[in-house]
Amino acid sequence: MSLRGKTAIAGLGITRMGKNYDHSNALGFAAEAISLALEDAGLKRSDLDGLLVTTGVSYRDGLASFALQDSMRLTTRLLADVNAGGSSAGTAIAIAAQAIVAGTANVVACVFGDAPLKPPVAGAKSGGAGDAYGTLRGLDSAYGAFGANWVYALLAQRHMYLYGTTQDQLGAIAVAERQWANRNPLAQFYKEPLTLEDYHNSRWIAEPLHLYDCCIVSNGGVCVIVTSAERARDLRKPPVYILGVGQGHHPGPTLENLDTGIPIAKETAFRMAGVELKDIQVAELYDCYTITVLLSLEGYGFCKKGEGGAFAAQTRLGHNGSIPINTGGGELSSYYMWGMTPVSEAIIQARGEGGERQAPKHDIVLASCQTRNLSTHSVVVMGTNP
Amino acid sequence: MAEEAKLIPHVSSELKPFFDAARNHQLAVQKCDNCGALRFPAAPMCLKCDSTRSSWVTVSGRGKIFSYTIMHRAYHPAFKAPYALAVVELDEGPKMTSNIVGIEPSKVRCGMPVQVMFDKLNEDVTLPRFRPAD
Numbered sequence: 001m002s003l004r005g006k007t008a009i010a011g012l013g014i015t016r017m018g019k020n021y022d023h024s025n026a027l028g029f030a031a032e033a034i035s036l037a038l039e040d041a042g043l044k045r046s047d048l049d050g051l052l053v054t055t056g057v058s059y060r061d062g063l064a065s066f067a068l069q070d071s072m073r074l075t076t077r078l079l080a081d082v083n084a085g086g087s088s089a090g091t092a093i094a095i096a097a098q099a100i101v102a103g104t105a106n107v108v109a110c111v112f113g114d115a116p117l118k119p120p121v122a123g124a125k126s127g128g129a130g131d132a133y134g135t136l137r138g139l140d141s142a143y144g145a146f147g148a149n150w151v152y153a154l155l156a157q158r159h160m161y162l163y164g165t166t167q168d169q170l171g172a173i174a175v176a177e178r179q180w181a182n183r184n185p186l187a188q189f190y191k192e193p194l195t196l197e198d199y200h201n202s203r204w205i206a207e208p209l210h211l212y213d214c215c216i217v218s219n220g221g222v223c224v225i226v227t228s229a230e231r232a233r234d235l236r237k238p239p240v241y242i243l244g245v246g247q248g249h250h251p252g253p254t255l256e257n258l259d260t261g262i263p264i265a266k267e268t269a270f271r272m273a274g275v276e277l278k279d280i281q282v283a284e285l286y287d288c289y290t291i292t293v294l295l296s297l298e299g300y301g302f303c304k305k306g307e308g309g310a311f312a313a314q315t316r317l318g319h320n321g322s323i324p325i326n327t328g329g330g331e332l333s334s335y336y337m338w339g340m341t342p343v344s345e346a347i348i349q350a351r352g353e354g355g356e357r358q359a360p361k362h363d364i365v366l367a368s369c370q371t372r373n374l375s376t377h378s379v380v381v382m383g384t385n386p
Numbered sequence: 387m388a389e390e391a392k393l394i395p396h397v398s399s400e401l402k403p404f405f406d407a408a409r410n411h412q413l414a415v416q417k418c419d420n421c422g423a424l425r426f427p428a429a430p431m432c433l434k435c436d437s438t439r440s441s442w443v444t445v446s447g448r449g450k451i452f453s454y455t456i457m458h459r460a461y462h463p464a465f466k467a468p469y470a471l472a473v474v475e476l477d478e479g480p481k482m483t484s485n486i487v488g489i490e491p492s493k494v495r496c497g498m499p500v501q502v503m504f505d506k507l508n509e510d511v512t513l514p515r516f517r518p519a520d
């Protein structure tokens with residue numbers, strides 16, 4: 001049984017983003033996001049009967065479904081932590097839609113909260129964003145392979161080696177996303193332009209990745225409320241229908257031949273939605289690094305494998321009138337809420353609430369979430385008609 | 387002079403043969419007992435024949451740089467940025483994450499031939515790294 005058009009996104013809540021310490025931990029950001037989403041939808045806390053919790057690095061701070069449910073005194077018939085890394089947002093929305101169609105829940109809050117940034121402490125030597133992400137992993141850490149930067153750097157280097165992708169092309173992605181962010185008041189870099197020269201002058205993180213090839217670490221929370229299409233039509237905001245969902249998991253390592261989980265996820269979601277790539281009017285692609293965008297463009301078939309760099313530079317991610325991509329500025333320039341970054345901007349675009357950055361056509365919008373060096377994907381195709 | 391900071395990897399039972407070999411200046415990878423396919427990192431199953439029986443064998447220690455990055459931040463005092471971190475494709479096939487040493491990081495390239503060297507961290511742990519081939 002297809003889920004197409006049977007459920008819809010009725011509420012969206014986005015907290016303040018970035019270096020804000022409005023809450024001492026991720027739980028607080030998650031709770032605020034839920035409150036904002038309820039207000040957005042015109043629902044009450046007691047209307048929720050499902051809660052799916054995803055988080056970033058704050059799993060270490062104890063953000064979990066049990067803790068959030070207890071602190072909000074919710075009573076639900078669906079409760080779970082959804083942990084598929086950066087692809088969790090799309091996975092949670094799919095689980096919510098499936099539960100609603102199956103009759104096991106009616107109004108489900110899919111929430112993300114993260115608080116990797118801590119308030120500055122006088123005299124502290126470090127404690128910056130990098131520390132939270134500088135995690136150790138087995139034998140690799142003995143070689144100084146910490147966190148995620150190095151993995152994506154190796155992907156970028158390999159792509160350059162095989163296909164002649166250039167630093168300018170990676171930089172073009174960073175610049176194009178910044179131009180989108182400069183039209184997005186929610187973006188951390190709303191008021192800061194970025195030129196290709198700025199990009200080249202920014203410090204190296206893990207060559208060939210500059211600072212501006214990497215996403216911005218953010219504190220914040222995002223909540224998406226999913227309910228039946230019928231119920232959504234009676235609520236405050238125009239429904240954003242869930243037309244297709246899909247996951248794709250490739251065993252990796254992605255470095256081997258730069259293959260990803262995208263084709264499987266795309267095939268599943270597009271088949272359910274009854275759409276082809278040419279029908280997609282806005283695409284929001286996970287962009288933890290510029291190379292992630294490039295490989296996603298290839299994975300979805302926007303261009304051929306190996307041509308992502310040239311494609312991104314030529315289309316300028318939609319600034320030249322081609323299909324608008326990462327219209328909010330993405331994780332690189334707006335906010336890094338893992339999969340909730342593409343999902344939240346896709347909802348804003350589908351609703352037509354994008355203001356200065358609104359895509360002219362937005363009936364069918366793609367949100368693409370990924371993790372594990374693009375091995376794992378979740379895709380949500382949303383639309384303005386069921 | 388203060389003792390050099392070191393990051394000593396945990397020698398898991400799974401990787402003990404790898405570190406035993408390294409202590410004797412040999413590079414070891416897993417070999418499927420059924421079909422003979424080599425693999426690294428250590429894994430429970432052969433991807434060629436699905437067998438779960440394996441042993442460790444030594445290899446030449448020669449290979450090529452498959453991809454690399456120059457890390458410009460050291461997250462641990464054992465490392466001094468910039469340093470080169472690479473995936474090396476061994477002549478025998480398996481790929482290994484390691485460091486490229488004995489060369490300016492900025493001179494490292496994909497495809498560059500490399501050979502293993504052994505870095506003794508303490509009495510128990512010697513870590514294989516790679517340097518440009520002779």
Ligand SMILES: [Zn+2]
Nearest residue numbers: 418421432435
């Ligand atoms: Zn075998």
